[in-house]
Amino acid sequence: MRILLTNDDGIEAEGLACLERIARALSDDVWTVAPQTEQSGKGRGITLTEPLRVNQLGEKRFAVTGTPTDCVVLAVNDLMGDQRPDLLLSGVNRGHNVGEDVSYSGTVAGALQGMAFGIRSIALSQSLERFHDAVTAHWETAEAYAPPIISRLLAHRWEDGVVMNLNFPALAPEAVTEVEVTRQGFREAGEMHAVKRTDLRGRDYYWMSFRGTKQQHAEGTDLRAMDEGRISVTPLHIDLTHRPSVNDLKGLLGGAPPKTVAAA
Secondary structure, three states: OEEEEEOOOOOOOHHHHHHHHHHHOOOOEEEEEEEOOOOOOOOOOOOOOOOOOEEEEEOOEEEEOOOHHHHHHHHHHHHOOOOOOOEEEEEEEEOOOOOOHHHHOHHHHHHHHHHHOOOEEEEEEEOOOOOOOOOOOOHHHHHHHHHHHHHHHHHOOOOOOEEEEEEEOOOOHHHOOOEEEOEOOOOOOOOEEEEEEEOOOOOEEEEEEEOOOOOOOOOOEHHHHHHOOOEEEEEEEOOOOOHHHHHHHHHHHOOOOOOOOOOO
16 A cells, blocks of 8 residues: 655654654555645645745655645655555644634645545644643654554545544543544634734734633534544545535526616
């Protein structure tokens, strides 16, 4: 089995080293194509206004001056030659990707691009007790549980257009007792905000931030699983169509286009 790895934390990230160990537990044909620098929060962004540079760091290991999506496109169409990967793994992200995070996440975006190429794709993230440079993630938890979970997923045929989003709780492996198949949850509005600061020349600037307020999340969601120390497995897809609204709007806007209404 040929496996392609990418991430959004960059080629030097601890989580990518963890992912490489996970992949080698599943196959001896492992390729890594990851961003040269951190691309967190870039979502499905692609680089259109400047060239992409590729640095080969070793056999089957490349750094790209672009986004996770750029990395997957280059890997599949060029760097890996004529043989496409059988599996794409994206991560392991430092911090979970749950709730509305999945729409911002470069980790999930890497998996979505693999899905777009018809490759079975899985995003992996390791939750943290709190997001701070001094906090060490429990990489051993993802490393312990990811290979058997991935093996079970690969033994099961899932639908085209679906990626699997795996999130591991901020616990040591021996403290994790359950895996839960979840749905995407949502936080309360207003969690994201901009913090205003002033630089040394008196000019205002802003840092995007999250308030981190304690919330009660719904049962069965990825957010609740992280709160309660369970491994979360969420099948995601990219179809953003709200189907009930399609049916409602057909009666309103179907058929010939409406004529311009004259101003009163």
